[in-house]
Amino acid sequence: MRILVTGATGFVGRNVVGGLLRAGVSVRALTRDPAAARLPGAAEVAGGDLTEPGSLAPALEGVDRMYLFPVEETAEEVIRLARGAGVRRIVDLSAASVTAGLHTNPVERAVEESGAEWTHVRPCGFMANMLQIWAPSVRAERVVRYPFADEPMNLIHEADIADVAVAALLEDGHHGRAYTLTGPRTITVREQVRAIGEALGEEVRYEEVTRERARELMRAQGGFAAESADLMLGFVEYGGERPSSEDGYADQDWSALMRVWPDVEKVTGHPPRDFARWAGDHADDFR
Template identity: 55%
Template sequence: MTILVTGATGHVGRHVVSQLAARGERVRAMSRNPATAGVPAGVEVVGGDLLDVPSVTRALAGAHRLYLFPEPRTAVEVVAAAVRAGVRRIVTLSSGAVTGGLDTDFQLPVEQAVEASGCEWTHLRPGEFASNTLRLWGPSIRAERVVRHHQPDWRGLPTHEADIAAVGVEALLGEGHHGRAYDLTGPHRLSAREQARLIGEALGEPIRVETVTAEQSRRILRAQGGWAAENADFLTGFESYSPSDVPEFTAEEWDRMLEPLPTVERVLGRPAHTFARWATDHAKDFR
């Protein structure tokens, strides 16, 4: 059985690849830059881009199962190509924002295309990625050992990307996951201040936290470029998540939505990894 992993070099996808390979599965990793994919020995690497449907069609040849990174612009065509290739099970990387009704135009169309395909399907709906701290704070921690944040005491549920991948691998290989949308969170609510402290402990050096205005925070993120710049307006409250027809939530409703969920432990039979574990795993990335 061949499993095609799209987004194979992403924060979650690379763990999906390595965990499948560790279990002895035949893995095909699709990357826009196969020469620099850096996959484990024995993993087949193919070139492909979800915006280039013919390239995905070639990558799908002979595949039986598919881990699908979200790309709504070509989701219908990519899923149709998967069905033609003989894929019968698809696991999608989605978002908890779909569950909350906050996402109607990005992950949701991908989920809908998969559900309409006739394949067995499972959706992974993580909330806050712990790896976002690396993309947002990595430059300032590496340069100054400081985190600048406009809401340092707001508490989220950072989730280790290895846990997201492990649930996806279980859905790709195991039984009883068809038709499930798994909302995934980390095990503890932590503020930015607490996360910075745990990163500092992993580094063996204190991380200073500075409170800045939302506008200052937006300028900092825009100056970093890449993912941080692309999401600066949303992350600092200057832009809503989705169009104006999404639900409005009170502070109490938001608080209830940010309770840790037991999904990771229920699916995997072990507790979800803590943020302290994540910080230790990524300490070298902050040096």
């Protein structure tokens, strides 16, 4: 068995690679820059870009299962090439917002129509997103500036997403399933900041700011923070539409994303990791 992991250097992808290697299977890890991948030596690192499907032929050779990072624009062609190369099982990374009916995912549809065995992995918000929006200010000032102090959020550890994906890649019985993945409970921003401080062993202050100020701060950071600011702060809905309410989010029903879903434990046999565990795992990233 040889499994191709696309998006192998991302938060989830790295954990998928590690989980598969621990299971003793052959792993080929796809990345745009193999020289900078910093993946375990047992992984075969292959160059390729999901936005350029023609670059994937060498990486697909001899592969029979694939973890698919979603790139909507090229998904159909990537999946067609994979099937032509002999890939018979595809596990794709999707989102819990699809379960909630907030939008549809064309990658899911393409996977289902491919004729491959398929499993959709639909996580809620990534705990790891906080590394990309809060870590700079925590490292520099030991402070988080953000709105929504006491509103509950449903977040998941990237390792739990990977554990479910690994199980679906290796085990039978997951074909045709869509797993909605959440943490063990909802958690507020104030509680998250407190947990980061406890992981560091020192105080991290929380400063409530408006959505507008938070957007300014996130845009100034660039990268993921800038790209995701409007969605995370409610200035746009899933699908890119602007909400009619000034408060944001009002036009969509988020109740399904506030539920604690049982799928992590159902698939893996262990309960999902909580935010305190995640903060401890990433304490050095905030330090």
